[in-house]
Amino acid sequence: MDHLPSLDAHAHFDPHRTPDELRDAGAVLAMTLSLDEAAGRARGERAPLIAWGVGCHPRKVEAQVKFDPNRFGALAERLPIIGEVGLDTRWSRVPLDVQLRTFRTALQVAAKLSRPVSIHSYSATRLVLDELRRTPVPVTILHWWTGNATETREAVALGCYFSVHSAVARRSIFRTAVPPERILVESDHGWADPPAAIPCRVEWVEHLLSVQLGRPHREVRELVWRNLGALVRETGIAPLLPPRLAESAITPPAIPPDAPSLF
Template sequence: MAPQLPPIDLHAHINPKTRPADLERLGAVVFAATRSLGEYESVTSRRDQVTIWGVGCHPGVAQAQREFDVERFSSLLASTAFVSEIGLDRRSKAPLDEQERVFASILDVLQGTPRIASIHSSGVPGRVLDALERTPIRGAVLHWWRGDAAQTRRAVELGCWFSINAAGMKYPADVALIPLDRILNETDHPSGDRTSAFPRQPGAVDDVDQALAEVFKIDARGVRGQIWTNLVGLVDETGVSGLLPAAVQRMIAFARTNGAN
């Protein structure tokens, strides 16, 4: 299966003015995170073939946190399969209690309207898990996860998924604690791929595939196939297939039919 299906990048930041044709030339299925509701609104008229834009409210962007409106978020949710970037950040200029209120309100909406949700937890992995335990959702993906062993076990028990980038692969023993069937890959371009091989661009996850292959003692082709199987599981868990671009829907159908091998 792997040769027919492109790389998956579950979390990258892309200039909203980038032309769809330029993104198609990346040769990957890319989930593009936005930092604010306004940024997401600027892309809603796009018709990308292989890029999925997420509606987000980045915890590190104080203005986005202050201006967040849950009704506006709920309305925008109807137009996308993806929510990103959301969560909590200890270093943010936005007060943590304000971040937690915003995150809780987003989780309340997602509990009733599931989406693939890419969640930031920098410096506060335990608080993010507390929020997910209070308000369980389907499709929670812990992006660039750096929790300790006990927190990772707890996240797995809560049903979370994990997206891993090149920076995260500097800690292979930590990655090995995560079941391979709960892992997707990401670049978090332009931050999480600073240690990647060239080209450093959205969708360039070959080095992550190779590093995961070394951790889990399989070949990189097997990793690519498993990542696609995992994406199928994530799409099915959240029921968002119909919100994906038609080309990505066809890839999902192919992966579902052909399995990971």
């Protein structure tokens, strides 16, 4: 798969990684957990295939308590993506009303600026869908989605994309309820993990999806790039992306049928 790099729609990086280390990560939509982290990214140098998000994670107590809507809006003007934001009713110690305040602000800013939003919904799939009805945004990406079939169909009707993690890739809803043109792939790679491990993790999810969808592996990679292109066009964020990433998203090169693959 030399001609089209792996595309990870949701991962995290330790802010101290060097640009060289990030260069080995393939193409990544990189999420941040707090406004402080996002502010560092908004100032930092641009890796050619990495797009940064401004986020406030629903499990991060300090980030949620310190959340400043004006600062968030200013960062969202400079960054192409909003994420990671969302709701979590199982593992978060942040009171739900505080989570809701932050999430609603994030959706309002996404609607105003036309930014895609990468959304955490652990144990809160119903709540997240209710909020998306309340505040429609141009493009939402449901990250590590665990909703049931009914909720999934509802999310599809709302226009959501799904960034599929290996832990959920075998769920049949991604074959029976989600159209292929809404599928993306993610690693949710952690801060401490080496960025060079991402392409392999993405290939593993692509493989699981290729089995589910009954398509060759390379078609899954082409599909997720086309889907990124569609959401870039829908939101008009291309000018905010690194040029190489924008170009690959808008006109992804085809992968030769005989390209080698790990799986």
